Amino acid sequence: MPTIKEVSELAGVSQATVSRVMNGSDRVTDATRKRVEAAMQRLGYRPNSAAQSLASNRTNAIGMVVSELQGPFYGPMMAGVEDVLRRARKHLIIASGHGEEERERDAIEFLINRQVDGLILLVERIDDAELLRLNERVPVFLINHHVTQLHQRTTWLNNELGGYRATRYLIEHGHQRIACVTGQMWKQDAQERYQGYRRAMQEAGLPIDDDWVIHSFFEFEGGYQAFETLQQRKLDCTAIFASNDEMAFGILEAADNHNVAVPDQLSVIGFDNIYTANYVKPKLTTMNFPMYEMARSSAENALAAVYQKRPIQEVVYEPTLVERQTVRQL
Structure with a gap:
């Protein structure tokens, strides 16, 4: 079974340098690291992870x-x-x-x-x-x-800036009756996105009515139920800011079931830009979460x-x- 000494001799470096390479130290040049790795591969050397952890007090x-x-x-x-x-x-x-x-x-x-x-x-x-x-x-x-x-x-x-920008985008497109569907309000991101919605509305001089805000949950069903609630309240909103994309998908589904055309009769913007946002029909306008x-x-x-x-x-x-x-x- 090959040893660390054999690796160091084949690579032309000290045993300490071999140890630093195995532990991922940044005190080793790329050229040296490659030389040590090549020697380990050639000899079939496999580091003992337990011994490494004991020596370095790290599990890596x-x-x-x-x-x-x-x-x-x-x-x-x-x-x-x-x-x-x-x-x-x-x-x-x-x-x-x-x-x-x-x-x-x-x-x-x-x-x-x-x-x-x-x-x-x-x-x-x-x-x-x-x-x-x-x-x-x-x-x-x-x-x-x-x-x-x-x-x-x-x-x-x-998140607050994201909620603000999403709502501001709707306002810039002529919308004034804008509903907001939030996630669970004990979540920090839900609170912040809602605050961004409020800031944009207040800045534009638009009223914020509690009936226009649906506190829901960050899932497809949360968006679907929120749209049903808006329908029951008979609110004539022209746009909805959904605090995440999965809720926005639920809103799109519910709107379709009520024969409400998006975006001709209702505009919807989401948040997160998950990969499926580009595959629903119509494709979802949203805020990108990197x-x-x-x-x-x-x-x-x-x-x-x-x-x-x-x-x-x-x-x-x-x-x-x-x-x-x-x-x-x-």
Whole structure:
């Protein structure tokens, strides 16, 4: 069985350099790294991960908690984190919290028990005080959740600006009777997108009536039910801002069932720009949520802070408009 000494001799480097390559250290040049990797491959050398962990007090693994392990939103998030970690020769361990406090807590404890070197969290129910206590046990990096004391480790989307821009786009197209369908209001992003809607309406001097705001939930059925509620209230709205794309799809389906033509009779704008937004009919106008890019930024911050001991800072993204076919000019 080949040894690290044989690898170092074949590569013409010290054993310490071979160890640095195996541990993903940035203190090794690309040329040296390639030479060591070629020697390892030629000899068929496989590092002992347990021995590496004991020697470095690292597992070379980052844990990640998401709400779900499926769907068009969390898939790109998980892929973005893994792409960055894999290139740095680190591993990703994923657990889901399903948006429930105890399950989120269990997922976090599961990962800590696996001795991950850091945690990337997309949690919804764990409060700020608990996140701060958790950060004392293992470095925590947050996606789209604001904790003042952890702001440098946060990657987030300006949801308020996105809600404002979406509503402003409808106003600029001549709409004044604009309904808003929100997600669950205990969620930070739902609150912020709703605040953006309110800011745009107030800035344009348009009244905000509670009857025009439907507090629903971030799923297809949430949008479908919201449209039915608007119909029952007999509100003559010309446009709807849906706080995510899945709700917008429910609105499109319900509108079709009521023979309400989109966009001729009703304009609809969503939020997230999940990949299916380009395949519904008509294609959905929406605000882009750069999920993959945000996840990559969070992973890069985790690598820098945990393994390279470099200072990091929060990363803020702005949602951008994706114009398609569901909004018309009045």
